[in-house]
Amino acid sequence: MLMETINPRRRRELRAVLRAGRMSRSQLVAATQLRKNTVLTDVAALLAEGVLREVAQAVPSGGRPRTPLEIDPIARHVVGVSIEPGCVQARRMNLLGEPTSPPAAAKVRSPKHLVPTAERLLRDQLDDRTLMVGVTAPGFIDRSSHELRFSAAAPRRTPLSLAPLVALAGDRPVVLENDVHARAACWLAVHRPPQRHDTLFVGLEDGRLGATLLIDGRPNLGSVGGANELGHNRLPIDTPRCYCGHQGCLERIFSTPYLRHIKPAATRDLADRIRRCDRAADAGLRRIIELLAHGLANAVNLLRVETLVLATRLPDSQPFLDKLADAVRSHVLAELNRRLQIQSHIDTQTQPPDAAAQAALARLFYDGW
Ligand SMILES: [Zn+2]
Incomplete structure (x- = not known):
């Protein structure tokens, strides 16, 4: 093969x-x-x-x-399968990274149906031209045991065995990847950083925050697949309790429930606040930016990366990301600040199964994936 x-x-x-x-x-x-x-x-x-x-x-x-x-854009394809809280999606992509089928999606009522639903969608996409399969989910994926061990997609049910998907793929390689790793693969496909360059890629969505450390373009895998779990790094503040059992997690801070926790009268959600970020001064959002910046700057100070990528699917978020970048810089050590680039990556187009397929393509084109 x-x-x-x-x-x-x-x-x-x-x-x-x-x-x-x-x-x-x-x-x-x-x-x-x-x-x-x-x-x-x-x-x-x-x-x-x-x-x-x-x-x-x-x-x-x-x-x-x-x-x-x-x-060859025709002879072969990869299939991406994304497992998310309450939803599974699948799609084919050619070897140039272009989607070649409409996304198939299924809502899932209970986490116990996630893997059987993923199996059904994957079966529909596989044929003898399928080269590889990429499967993504939030949280920790143990590549050796094929288990999703700790995940927002199945907070009370993890570990979930992904082995049925690996078995269904037969002798095709299956890339099991954390969802933020997969989005970093999308970024890598476009931005190809220079050799000898470290990048911290941070994915920010309402209530979800993950990171990938790319060392010379290779993801740092940590002791269990989804390395660099920035979302559950904690600050000693009062937030709604996280599904991990703690309070003060960065991904709880970057969420609509936290916004409403500090501003009980707030009616708009976090995405809406971010869209209006450049207009009104908003004490709730300012607080979130300040706390988030502490967490991200600590990570930069520890890792000493050359590039920090702030990535989101939230539309119209550039003014927010600019403010966040300024706040991060105010907490980064001066000596590192001069060497640090902060990039925004707003991607409202790439769907989760596309990122899963890109994770599979990353194994074809780049070492270490
Ligand atoms: Zn947590």
């Missing part, structure tokens, strides 16, 4: 083709600095697997026919 034939050298070749769009074999030799025979053997294997394809081109008169290579 394909993934047995994928190694760091072939990932390097695939990335070169992906970046260039199209390139000839000799250009690929030049771009990768590999021996010609090695490249020719690798290209033949990747063509046979339907990962690369040759682009027919007109033959110049008297010249040799040139057949540039490109990532």
Whole structure:
């Protein structure tokens, strides 16, 4: 099977083709600095697997026919399955990261139905062109036991075994990934940071906060799959109780229930407050920004990353993210601040199953996924 034939050298070749769009074999030799025979053997294997394809081109008169290579957008696809609180979605994506089927979604009444529902949706998407499967969920995923061990999707029922999904995929590789890791894979596919570069990617949604530490583009996996659990880092303040059993968790602070806890008269939800952030001074939101900034700055001070990415699906959130970035900087050590870039990544388009599929593609193109 394909993934047995994928190694760091072939990932390097695939990335070169992906970046260039199209390139000839000799250009690929030049771009990768590999021996010609090695490249020719690798290209033949990747063509046979339907990962690369040759682009027919007109033959110049008297010249040799040139057949540039490109990532094959048709022969193969990956399937992304996202497990979320109360919902499962699935979708196919080609090897260029373009969705090739409408998303299939199912609401789930009880966490005990999450995995059976995911099985049903996955079965509908699989066929003999499926190269890999990506499965995502919030929380800790133990890749060795295939268990979702602690998750907002099933707070009272974890661990949940994801083994039925792995079994259903047969001999296709299944990438089990924390949902924020998967969104970091989407960011990586677009922003490709330079070598020797550490990035802290933070996903912020109402009541959900997760992080991924990318070291040279590789996610730090920690002792259990969903490393860098920033959401349950705590501050000694009174918040509604988190499902983890504690108070003061950053993901409780960044939530509508906390906004209403400190401003009981508040009628708008957090997303609405954020949308209006650039207009009115809002004491509730200011408090949330200040507390969140403490937590994020502590993480930056500890990890000394070059880039902090503040990522969200919340629309019209740029003024909020700018204020949050300023607040983070006010708490970061001066020596680190000069070296720190803070990027916003507002993505209202990428759906959860798309990110799950991108996590599978990350294993095809990048080492360490
Ligand atoms: Zn918590």
